[in-house]
Each structure stands twice: as structure tokens, then as C-alpha cells.
Amino acid sequence: MNSRELLSEQLQGQPFLKNTTNPSVKKLFLESYGCQMNFSDSEIVASILQNEGYSTTAEASHADLILVNTCAIRDNAEQRVRQRLQDYKKIKSQSSKPVLIGVLGCMAERLKKKFLEEEQLVDVVVGPDAYRDLPQLLQQAESGQQAINVMLSREETYADIAPVRLDPNGVSAFISIMRGCDNMCSFCVVPFTRGRERSRDPESIINECRSAYENGYREVTLLGQNVDSYKCINGADTINFSDLLDRLATQLPQLWIRFSTSHPKDMTDAVLKVMAQHHNICKYIHLPVQSGSNSVLQKMNRGYTREWYLNRIQSIKTWMPDCAVSTDIITGFCEESDSDHQQTLDLMKEVGFDYAYMFMYSERPKTLAERKFKDDVSPLVKNQRLQEIISLQRNTSKLQLEKYRNTVQEVLIEGDSKKSASHWMGRNSQNAVVIFPKHSESKGDRVRVKIDASTFTSLFGNRVL
Ligand code: 5AD
Ligand code: SF4
Numbered sequence: 001m002n003s004r005e006l007l008s009e010q011l012q013g014q015p016f017l018k019n020t021t022n023p024s025v026k027k028l029f030l031e032s033y034g035c036q037m038n039f040s041d042s043e044i045v046a047s048i049l050q051n052e053g054y055s056t057t058a059e060a061s062h063a064d065l066i067l068v069n070t071c072a073i074r075d076n077a078e079q080r081v082r083q084r085l086q087d088y089k090k091i092k093s094q095s096s097k098p099v100l101i102g103v104l105g106c107m108a109e110r111l112k113k114k115f116l117e118e119e120q121l122v123d124v125v126v127g128p129d130a131y132r133d134l135p136q137l138l139q140q141a142e143s144g145q146q147a148i149n150v151m152l153s154r155e156e157t158y159a160d161i162a163p164v165r166l167d168p169n170g171v172s173a174f175i176s177i178m179r180g181c182d183n184m185c186s187f188c189v190v191p192f193t194r195g196r197e198r199s200r201d202p203e204s205i206i207n208e209c210r211s212a213y214e215n216g217y218r219e220v221t222l223l224g225q226n227v228d229s230y231k232c233i234n235g236a237d238t239i240n241f242s243d244l245l246d247r248l249a250t251q252l253p254q255l256w257i258r259f260s261t262s263h264p265k266d267m268t269d270a271v272l273k274v275m276a277q278h279h280n281i282c283k284y285i286h287l288p289v290q291s292g293s294n295s296v297l298q299k300m301n302r303g304y305t306r307e308w309y310l311n312r313i314q315s316i317k318t319w320m321p322d323c324a325v326s327t328d329i330i331t332g333f334c335e336e337s338d339s340d341h342q343q344t345l346d347l348m349k350e351v352g353f354d355y356a357y358m359f360m361y362s363e364r365p366k367t368l369a370e371r372k373f374k375d376d377v378s379p380l381v382k383n384q385r386l387q388e389i390i391s392l393q394r395n396t397s398k399l400q401l402e403k404y405r406n407t408v409q410e411v412l413i414e415g416d417s418k419k420s421a422s423h424w425m426g427r428n429s430q431n432a433v434v435i436f437p438k439h440s441e442s443k444g445d446r447v448r449v450k451i452d453a454s455t456f457t458s459l460f461g462n463r464v465l
Contacts, residue, residue, distance in 0.1 A: 023301060028054040029063035030166075033081055034071025036260065037194075037223050038105055038175045041251045043163030044068045045104065045131050050164055052135050061091050065100050065138065066236060070107035072189050074362035081107055085121045097327050098215040100141050104131070106193035110365070112150050122305040128179070128194050129153040152180075152195030161202040162211070171414050171444045172219045173212040177205050179246070181225035183263070186288075186301045186368035187333060187361060190225060197225070199232045202239050202247065209252055216410055218444045219256040219282075222248075227259050228266035242270040249278035256412055256446075258431070260286045265303035272319035283320050283429040284354075287312065288328035292347030293340035296333055306347060313315045313351050324400070324430035326355035329389055332382030334373035341385050348392055354430065356393045360386050394456055401432060408464060409434060411449045413441060 006203040026048055032042045045067065057063050062391060066088045071077040085103065088264040092099040092307075102124035103115055116125060123141040126134060127150035141147040157179055165173060177355070181190050207222050221245075230241040231306050239247075241259075248257055257278075262271075262285050275281045288311075294305050304312075316323050329344060360382040363375040377385075409428040417423035417435045425442065426434050426449075435458055436449050451461040 024355050025053060025055045026064040027057040027062055028065045028067065029057055029060045030067045030069070031060075031084070032069040032166075034069075034073065034077060034106065035223070036174050036221065037176060037179075038071060039166065040163065040179060040223055041105065041128060041131070043166050043174075044158045044161050045069070045134065046164040046166060047161050048131055048134055048387060052138075059358065060088060061095070062076075063099065064097065065102065066091070067102045067104055070103055070105040072110045072193050072364070074108035074359065075364075076362065078107055082121075083291065089121060094276065098142075100138065102126060102138075102141075104128075104190070106221065107192040109152070113146075113148060116146050116148060116434035123147065125150060125273050127152065129156045131158070132156075140260050154196050154198060157201045157204075162208070165212075165215075165217075169415050169443075170216055172221065173209075174221050174223055175205065175215045175228065176200065176210070176224065177222045177259075178224035178230050182229075183303070184301055185366060186299060186372065187290075187364070189364040189367055192366055194225070197229060199224075199230050200245050201232055201234070206248055206251060207259075209248055209255060213252055213255045216444060217255075218446070219258065222257065222259040223261075225261060226263040226266060227261065228263050228268065228271065237263065240270075242274045245271065245281060246274045246278070249274070249281050249439065253280055256280055256282055256346070256429070258282045258284060262287050264289065264309045267312055269315055269319070272315055275323070275446045276319045282429045282431065283323040284326070284429065285316060285323060286326045286328075287316075289351075290328060290330050290341065291333065291336070293336070296336055296340050299334060299369070300330075301368060306343070310350065322430070324354040324432070325351065326357070326375040326431075327351075327353050328357045328359070330359050330361050331385035331389060332377035332379075334369055334375055334377070336361075336377055336385075341388075344432065345389065345392060348389065348396065352396055352400065353393065353395055355433070356389070358386055358389050358393065398454070398456045401456070401459055404428075404432065404451045404459050405454055406451065408448050408450050409459070409461075411436075411447055412441050414447050415443050428459075434464055435460050439463060 032038050060066055069082045083348045088101050101122045103122045104126050110127045115122050124137050125148040129152050130149035133149045137147040151367050176198040180195040180197040183192050228241050232239045289309050291307055363370050411426040411428050411434045413426040417425040422438055423435050424438055434449055441447055449461045450464045451459045453460040
């Protein structure tokens with residue numbers, strides 16, 4: 001499980017409204033899987049249903065409506081969701097009141113009517129661009145009709161819907177700046193489940209960030225499948241991602257700004273320059289490489305070469321020597337040879353990533369790779385290669401964290417350390433986790449911490465004034 005999936009585990013079933021004692025109010029249980037974009041979408045869904053008078057519950061067995069926001073990126077993500085849906089079907093059959101089950105998000109989009117017909121697991125199926133239709137679909141399902149809307153849109157950005165923040169930490173907010181993806185990486189199902197790329201207008205983004213700050217949030221993460229292709233045309237004015245970052249950082253100087261995901265083929269020096277100019281834009285870039293082999297990259301349709309990627313890393317280090325870089329890597333993509341794999345290991349050594357999310361290739365229906373190439377690397381070899389890159393990355397992450405020893409880091413406090421209520425957990429600009437003893441600070445404060453020790457995953461130290 002990667003850390004984004006871990007985040008989804010931690011947030012599952014979080015209540016988003018005050019539980020009400022009024023038994024006539026309908027109760028919603030909402031669970032999210034997958035990427036941060038899905039969490040951001042769940043906050044839109046929560047907002048739409050709040051307006052319909054729903055209150056939430058953290059107990060699926062108390063709910064009138066159970067919604068699961070799903071991920072289709074790998075087969076194992078889908079299998080987990082199916083298992084959960086079986087559990088909810090059981091709860092529904094044992095409940096004394098009528099219960100509706102709905103599936104949202106990427107699996108809904110991928111499997112469409114199958115959920116209602118062949119599998120009969122759920123009552124409502126709603127794709128990522130159809131959440132405004134939820135109230136009407138729920139009414140339809142209540143009256144016993146099949147309720148499905150999986151229409152994708154070229155325009156929908158939910159720009160006017162103020163999300164109900166579900167993340168209980170109250171310090172970091174995720175804000176979608178665009179939806180969909182036009183890249184068609186050959187392994188990826190996202191262009192099929194989330195549709196065409198579209199950018200949200202900058203004013204609504206800036207307003208949402210401002211409102212988050214006014215409500216106590218101290219950090220935002222701007223979300224998009226490929227933030228570097230953000231583009232909003234406003235009359236004669238074209239605003240690209242570097243312009244958006246510049247405006248945000250200037251207008252909200254006290255807010256820390258992060259973003260994800262950057263695409264190596266589109267990441268410009270203009271973005272790096274703006275990052276370097278603003279202290280409040282965090283010095284951390286998630287730049288998925290996927291493979292270190294040019295022939296694999298070409299089959300993946302990634303639109304860049306190993307050399308291009310290394311040049312982008314060079315540029316990052318030139319503009320911001322202290323910038324952390326993380327990546328995504330897939331092992332065992334179609335026809336990947338030992339030598340291709342070796343090139344991935346070599347690239348990892350050359351770059352020295354601070355962190356990596358690593359996956360075995362999972363063939364997805366309808367993708368270019370499924371249609372064109374053979375999924376011919378055995379599961380055993382995929383896994384061996386995965387273990388090798390995990391072990392290399394573990395050592396690299398450890399070395400990267402050691403660099404912070406004896407330095408003073410500015411840390412945004414996110415909350416209690418998981419292991420000790422007498423310690424804080426926060427992150428520095430480079431996104432490294434920092435643990436230190438509590439004194440008089442509060443959650444959401446930014447403090448200076450002298451780092452004394454590090455492990456594979458965290459830094460430890462003490463506050464300095
Ligand atoms: N199999 C394995 N990993 C995948 N990813 C996307 N599609 C697949 C797939 N079919 C990974 C990529 C991407 C991350 C979000 O998930 O590394 O960057
Ligand atoms: Fe998928 Fe590629 Fe788009 Fe990322 S950029 S969502 S990997 S198609």
C-alpha cells in the first residue's frame with residue numbers, strides 16, 4: 001500500500017457533518033479509495049448531499065445511504081472495493097430500514113451498468129463528472145428504478161461548489177485545479193474513467209484557497225493529473241500553471257502551497273523559477289518517471305526520454321538545490337527486460353529520489369497497452385523487480401533524510417505523532433515528516449525544529465526559537 005492509499009485508509013468513513021440526534025435526518029456513510037483527487041471529489045459529494053439534508057455517520061450499519069468512491073488504477077484496488085461492497089450488501093440485507101448503496105468514481109465509470117445488472121452489488125452508479133445529479137439519482141433509486149449517470153463532461157469542474165472538508169486534521173486542504181487527463185499513457189485507465197482534461201478558472205481556485213486559509217488551513221495541495229498543463233483562457237488572458245502559482249503565492253503569502261502531479265514532459269523552467277521565487281511554495285516536486293529505459297518509456301507513451309527526465313532533474317536542482325523530488329515507478333511493464341529494469345535501478349541511483357511510490361504493472365482493460373502489447377512479465381519477476389527497487393529506494397530515502405541532521409527546519413504542525421501524544425508530527429517544505437516533543441505550540445503553527453536524528457521515514461528533533 002502506498003502512502004496515498006494509506007491516507008485513504010485513514011480517512012475512510014470519517015464523519016463530515018455533526019452527527020444529529022434527529023432520527024428523521026438521513027444518515028450517510030461515505031468511504032473513499034485511491035488518489036487525493038478522489039478525496040477532493042468526496043468533499044464535493046459531501047457538500048452536495050449536505051444541501052439535501054444528509055448528516056453523516058462513521059458507522060456503515062447506521063447509514064441510510066452508503067457511498068463508496070472508488071479507484072480503478074490497478075486490479076488490486078478494484079478487488080478491495082468489491083470486497084467492501086460485498087460487506088455493505090450484507091449490512092443492507094440485515095438492516096431493519098431501507099438502505100441504498102452507491103458506487104462513485106473511477107470504477108463506476110469503468111464498469112457502468114455491470115454493477116447494476118451482472119453484479120447487482122449496488123443501487124446507484126455515478127461517474128466522476130455526474131455528482132450534481134446525485135440527489136435526482138437517489139430519488140430514482142428510492143423508487144426502485146435503476147439509477148446511473150456515467151456521462152463524462154468536457155466542462156464540469158465543480159468550481160462553484162464549496163467542498164465540505166473531510167480530512168479531520170484541519171491544517172492541509174486538497175484543492176482540485178483541473179480534471180481529467182489527455183495524455184493517454186498506455187498503461188493508464190484514468191483518461192477513460194476521468195475523461196478529457198479541463199482546467200478550473202483561477203479566481204475560483206484562489207477564492208477556495210483564501211477561504212481555506214480563513215478557516216484555519218495553513219497548507220493547500222493543488223491537484224491535477226498533470227498540473228503542468230493547467231491552462232485557463234480568459235478573454236485575451238491565458239493563465240498557465242506558473243502564472244497560477246505566482247498569483248496564489250503572492251496573494252496568500254502565509255499559506256504553504258504544494259501541488260501534484262507534475263509531468264516530466266510538460267514541467268517548465270517557468271514553474272521552477274516561480275517556485276524558487278516564493279518561500280511559501282514548498283520545495284517538493286512529485287515527478288513520476290515510471291521507468292528508466294527509453295524503450296519502455298516509448299511503449300508507455302510517456303512523451304519523454306530518460307535523458308529528458310534527467311535534464312528536468314538537473315533544472316530542478318539548478319533552480320532549487322534544496323528541492324526534494326519523489327517519483328512513481330512501475331515494474332514489469334509489457335516486454336520489460338532485465339536490462340530495462342537495470343536502467344531503472346541506475347536512474348534511481350543517479351537521481352537519488354527522496355521518496356518513491358512503486359507498483360507492479362497491472363493490465364487495465366481498454367488501455368493502449370492492453371490492446372497493443374503482451375503482459376508477458378511473470379508475476380514472480382514483476383514482484384522480484386519491485387522488491388529490488390523498494391529496497392534500493394529505502395536506502396536512498398534514509399540517506400536523503402540523514403542530510404537534514406544538525407540543520408534547523410521550518411515545520412508546519414499537522415497534529416499528534418501517531419506513536420506518542422506528547423509529540424507533534426509535522427512536515428518541512430520538502431515534505432519530510434518531522435517528530436518533536438510538544439511544548440506550548442498548537443496544531444497549524446509553523447515552528448523551527450533542530451534535527452538530531454533520522455530513520456528511513458522520519459526526522460526527529462527539538463524546537464528552537
Ligand atoms: N499498473 C500499475 N501502476 C499503474 N499506475 C497507473 N496505472 C498503472 C497500472 N496499470 C501508477 C503510475 C502512476 C500512479 C498514479 O499509478 O505509476 O503514476
Ligand atoms: Fe494516467 Fe499518464 Fe494521465 Fe497520469 S498522465 S493520469 S499516468 S494517463
